[in-house]
Amino acid sequence: MHFGDMLKIGSRKNILIFFFRLTGLLGCFFFVLYIVDINLLVTSLKQLTSRIVIAALMCAFFRLWLVSIRWQLLNTDVERQLSRWQYYRYMIISNIFNLFMPGALGGDIARLTLVFRAVETNRSANILAVLVDRIIGFSSIIMLGTIACFFAPELRSRGQYFLFLFILIVVFLIALIMAISSALNNFFIRMLKHQGRWGRKIINLINAWRRVTEFYHENPRRILLALLLCIPIHISWLMIVYILAHNIGIDISFLSLSIVTCLVWIISAVPLTFSGLGVRELSFVYLLSLQGISAEPATALSLYQFAITVLVAMIGIPFIWIGYMRPSKAGIQQS
Numbered sequence: 001m002h003f004g005d006m007l008k009i010g011s012r013k014n015i016l017i018f019f020f021r022l023t024g025l026l027g028c029f030f031f032v033l034y035i036v037d038i039n040l041l042v043t044s045l046k047q048l049t050s051r052i053v054i055a056a057l058m059c060a061f062f063r064l065w066l067v068s069i070r071w072q073l074l075n076t077d078v079e080r081q082l083s084r085w086q087y088y089r090y091m092i093i094s095n096i097f098n099l100f101m102p103g104a105l106g107g108d109i110a111r112l113t114l115v116f117r118a119v120e121t122n123r124s125a126n127i128l129a130v131l132v133d134r135i136i137g138f139s140s141i142i143m144l145g146t147i148a149c150f151f152a153p154e155l156r157s158r159g160q161y162f163l164f165l166f167i168l169i170v171v172f173l174i175a176l177i178m179a180i181s182s183a184l185n186n187f188f189i190r191m192l193k194h195q196g197r198w199g200r201k202i203i204n205l206i207n208a209w210r211r212v213t214e215f216y217h218e219n220p221r222r223i224l225l226a227l228l229l230c231i232p233i234h235i236s237w238l239m240i241v242y243i244l245a246h247n248i249g250i251d252i253s254f255l256s257l258s259i260v261t262c263l264v265w266i267i268s269a270v271p272l273t274f275s276g277l278g279v280r281e282l283s284f285v286y287l288l289s290l291q292g293i294s295a296e297p298a299t300a301l302s303l304y305q306f307a308i309t310v311l312v313a314m315i316g317i318p319f320i321w322i323g324y325m326r327p328s329k330a331g332i333q334q335s
Helices: 003-035 038-045 050-074 084-097 107-118 123-151 158-180 182-192 196-218 220-247 254-268 279-289 295-320 329-334
Strands: none
Touching: 050 084, 050 123, 050 220, 050 295, 084 107, 084 295, 107 123, 123 158, 123 196, 123 220, 123 254, 158 254, 182 196, 196 220, 220 254, 220 295, 254 279, 279 295
16 A cells, blocks of 8 residues: 555544544534423523633632642653653643544643654653653542542442442542553563554553653652642632622532532543533533533533633643743753
């Protein structure tokens, strides 16, 4: 097969994926519109105040700063080629790209691209740090959701929430065990040895992943500190969601809403639609319906959060150009 033919196949595949996600997005929204009373939804949306918006924006940028610290903490690059400013700037830029990429984690692709261009050596460790940061984030979300499920007062449908969380825990543990299994890594290396140039590249990546896991095994304190950082990262936004919910008259406890929000975070990360739109709204509608909350305020709560995300992205656009420079040797040594 010629290279030109491969490009054509790749282009067709990308077009099909694009239309699949667009169809999913439109399908989710039409379903939301079908089950929601538009007049009640508009009434709920009008209740948002400027003070809450400002507080949410401040919280969002504070969270991005905390996540950038967690990301830096998990980077195993001993040369420290990225400065603290770069970590924070790249987090803000990735938040912008989240609006246009599939799922709620599409901005990670932007992070990977920025890191790849910024560092000159040990690129594998810097790139894998993004993956490890995401793994730590997911694990902490599942843990917080599970803890909230145990202690939430008067939680309806507790068994269903536990079932959802149990499935997430099992899937997460299976994926983690597969990722750190030496036997499985060796199996893949044997399979890829005779696959030419691309096989060697994947083998190099697997070996880099091994070095990263060995580093964490020798430095467990970094993982512990990263997990501790997740507490203010998640709690700060959960408080904003709770304030937004009560602002539109949703009567629900903080812990109950935390369970719902944690599950929605995981679900909307699946790359089905752009920025998780539609999927997030349907998830809120269903999970809050288990608490006796109607579709209109549930949809409004989801759209409020998306509106905050859009505002943060708009404010962050100048960061694409602000501080756009490769760190100097002196800067690297100081960081």
